[in-house]
Amino acid sequence: MKRNRILIYIFSTFLLLGLVLFFFATPIIINAAKLQLQNTFPASAVSIEKCHFNPKSSLTFSNINIKRENAYNFTIKEVSINYKILQIFKGSIDNVRIDDPFLNVNLRKSTAVKLAEMINISGPGIFRIREVDLSGARIKLATKDLTLDGRFSLGFSPGEKKARHIDAVFDKLEIRDVLFEEVRIKENPSQDIAADFSVKRIAYNKAVIKDLTGVVRSVGGVLSLDSLKAQLFNGDVLGDIAVALDKNREFSIDLNFSKLDLETLVKDFDLDGKLQLTGRLSGNISVSGRNLDIDDIRGTFKTASEGGLLVIKDTGFLEKLDSQAGQPAGMAAESLKNYAYTVGIVNVSLEEGNIVLGIEMEGDAGKRTFDIVVHDMVLIKKGAL
Numbered sequence: 001m002k003r004n005r006i007l008i009y010i011f012s013t014f015l016l017l018g019l020v021l022f023f024f025a026t027p028i029i030i031n032a033a034k035l036q037l038q039n040t041f042p043a044s045a046v047s048i049e050k051c052h053f054n055p056k057s058s059l060t061f062s063n064i065n066i067k068r069e070n071a072y073n074f075t076i077k078e079v080s081i082n083y084k085i086l087q088i089f090k091g092s093i094d095n096v097r098i099d100d101p102f103l104n105v106n107l108r109k110s111t112a113v114k115l116a117e118m119i120n121i122s123g124p125g126i127f128r129i130r131e132v133d134l135s136g137a138r139i140k141l142a143t144k145d146l147t148l149d150g151r152f153s154l155g156f157s158p159g160e161k162k163a164r165h166i167d168a169v170f171d172k173l174e175i176r177d178v179l180f181e182e183v184r185i186k187e188n189p190s191q192d193i194a195a196d197f198s199v200k201r202i203a204y205n206k207a208v209i210k211d212l213t214g215v216v217r218s219v220g221g222v223l224s225l226d227s228l229k230a231q232l233f234n235g236d237v238l239g240d241i242a243v244a245l246d247k248n249r250e251f252s253i254d255l256n257f258s259k260l261d262l263e264t265l266v267k268d269f270d271l272d273g274k275l276q277l278t279g280r281l282s283g284n285i286s287v288s289g290r291n292l293d294i295d296d297i298r299g300t301f302k303t304a305s306e307g308g309l310l311v312i313k314d315t316g317f318l319e320k321l322d323s324q325a326g327q328p329a330g331m332a333a334e335s336l337k338n339y340a341y342t343v344g345i346v347n348v349s350l351e352e353g354n355i356v357l358g359i360e361m362e363g364d365a366g367k368r369t370f371d372i373v374v375h376d377m378v379l380i381k382k383g384a385l
Contacts, residue, residue, distance in 0.1 A: 026051045026052075026053060029051050029053055029059065030048050030051045030061075033048055033051070033061060034046045034047075034048060037064075037066060039120060040119060040120050040121065041066050041068065041074070041118070041119060041120070042118070042120055043068055043118075044066050044067060044068040045065075045066075045067050045068075046064075046065070046066050047063075047064070047065045048061050048062075048063070048064050049062055049063035049064075050062040050063060055085075056085060057082060057083065057084070058080060058081060058082050058083070059080075059081040059083075060078060060079065060080045060081070061076075061078065061079045062077070062078050063075075063076075063077065063078075064076040064079065068118065070106075071105070071106070071107060071115075071118060072103065072104060072105040072106070072107075072115070072118075073103075073104045074101070074102070074103050074104075075101070075102050076098060076099070076100065076101045076102075077099045077100035077101075078097075078098075078099040078100070079096065079097070079098050079099075080095075080096070080097040080099075081093060081095075081096050082094050082095045082096075082097070088127075091127050091128055092127060092128050092130065093127045093128070093129045093130065094130055094131070095129075095130065095131045095132070095133065096129050096131070096132050096133070097132075097133045097135065098132070098133070098134045098135070098137075099135050099136060100135070100136045100137075100138075101134060101136075101137045101138070102137075102138040102139075102140075103138070103139045103140070103141070104140045104141075105139075105140070105141040105142065105143065106142050107142065107143045107144070108142055108143065108144060109144060110143055110144055111143055111144050111145045111146075112141075112143045112145055112146040113291075114143070115141075115143060128158075128159060129158050129159075130157065130159065131155065131156075131157055131164070132155070132156055132157075132158060133153075133154075133155045134152070134153060134154045134155070135153050136151070136153060137151060137152050137153065137154065138150075138151045139151075139152075145175070145176045146174070146175055146176075147172060147173070147174040148170060148172070148173050148174075149170065149171050149172045149173075150168060150169055150170030150171060150172075150173070150183070151168070151169055152166065152167065152168030152169070152170075152185075153165075153166070153167045153168075154166050154167075154168070156218075162218060162219055162220075163195075163218040165187045165195075166185055166186070166187055166195050167185070167186050167187065168183075168184070168185040168186075169182075169183070169184050169185075170182075170183040170184075177204060177205065178202065178203070178204045179201075179202065179203045179204070180199050180201075180202050181199070181200050181201040181202075181203075182198075182199065182200035182201070183197070183198075183199050184197060184198050184199075185197040185216055194215050194216065194217050195215070195216050195217075196213070196214075196215060196216075197213070197214055197215070197216045197225070198211075198212060198213045198214075199212040202230075205269070206268050206269040206270060207232070207233075207268065207269070208232075208268065209230045209231065209232050209237065210230065210231040210232075211230060211231055212228065212229070212230040213228070213229050213230070214226060214227050214228040214229065215227050218245070221244060221245050221246060222242055222243070222244055222245065223242070223243045223244075223245055224240070224241070224242045224243075225240065225241040225242075226240050227240075228240060228241065228255075232257070232260060233260040233261050233262075233264045233265045233268065234259075234260070234261040234264045235257060235258055235259040235260035235261060235280070235281075235282075236257070236258040236259065237255055237256070237257055237258075238255070238256045238258070239253065239254050239255035239256055240253075240254050241253050241254075248290045248291065249290055249291050250288075250289070250290045251288065251289060251290065252286070252287070252288045253285075253286065253287040253288070254284070254285075254286050255284065255285050255286075255287075256283075256284045257281070257282055257283055257284065257285070257301070258282045259280045259281075259282055259304070260280065260281045260282070261280060262277045262278060262279045262280070262281055262303075262308065263277065263278050263279075265277070273313065273314075274312070274313055274314040275310070275311060275312045275313055275314065276309065276310070276311040276313070277308065277309070277310050277311075278308040278309045279303045279304060279306070279307060279308025279309070279341075279344065280303065280304040280306075280308075281301050281302070281303055281304075281344070281346070282301065282302060282303075282304070283299060283300050283301030283302055283346070284299055284300065284301075285297065285298070285299030285301075285348055286298050286299065294350065295350075296350055297348055297349060297350040297355060298348065298349060299346075299347070299348035299349075300345070300346070300347055300348070301345070301346040301348070302343075302344065302345055302346075303341070303343065303344035303345075305342075307340065307341045307342040307343065307344070307363065308340075308341060308344070309338070309339070309340050309341075310339045310341060310361065311337065311338055311339070339361070339363060339365060339368065340363050340364065340365070341361040341362060341363040341368075342362060342363050342364075343360075343361065343362040343363075344359070344360070344361045344362075345359070345360040345361075346358070346359055346360075347360075351373075354373050354374060355373070355374040356371055356372070356373050356374075357371065357372040357373075357374065358371050359371070359372065
């Protein structure tokens, strides 16, 4: 009799706990999730409309909204967390799926760094997530130095820092004064952990790169753009880019240029009134830096064997050349009235935040050497963020 009472008592206790969980588990889980999101997105209003909890295998949140006044609005249709009970005790989750997230950021008076400061990701979470899938994601971002408008789907493994699949289209991407139009990235089944990408047009100042193609990879915390091909000044560009996906965002760019048309360059930069220049130029350039700041530029270019013609019309520039060479006034103007060259070399370097072009030219009229300093390059000014 006593044993039956104990069994009834145990059964009643579990029944009561089950009823409590049934009626109160969902509100408790929603509140816990809201607190976590408010910690991640400080000073934001957070709401979660629904929660479905299956203790054995999954937890689903629906219609999530995270909003910070005069900064951003982040909505998510659904987040599904799938797990196995035994793995939970080991601190592991199988998969997190995020459907239809939309991030709308308007911080036109602040930089992208300011947005990063608004989000608190202080360290690793309680659980290790094996796979994350984003489906139908949309982002519309506008800051002082970064503009982005596009949509994408993405699958990746956080532990391995490796993307599994990606399909993205960005109508517009502008980093400071560099504009990228029609950026497309799509996984390539024939290549492991790689995706093909293309950019219809890249514009900086008056320079325009057309029909850029290549392969993008994300492995070991490094984003790589390999086998780059593009058209510039009626010539060809080949190269590779690598960016570290950490807080320093160190990057390196190695580009090779072939048969750039100097006459097209002059026309594209509206320099016709200052000089006339013909010929073809080939060479390479390497750029390195971090966080959008360029630390170093090195490059060497040589003209094609047929040479070309240089006529400088800008009298102010000619006066500077005379002063630089210690020559009498007007000597540079006379020597560069109609200078036909057979050999041309351009050495590129970075000095005090400015690009320096060291030019050496040689022809029947003799040798000419001078430097051109490119000032006000927004991308390479320290502290421009």
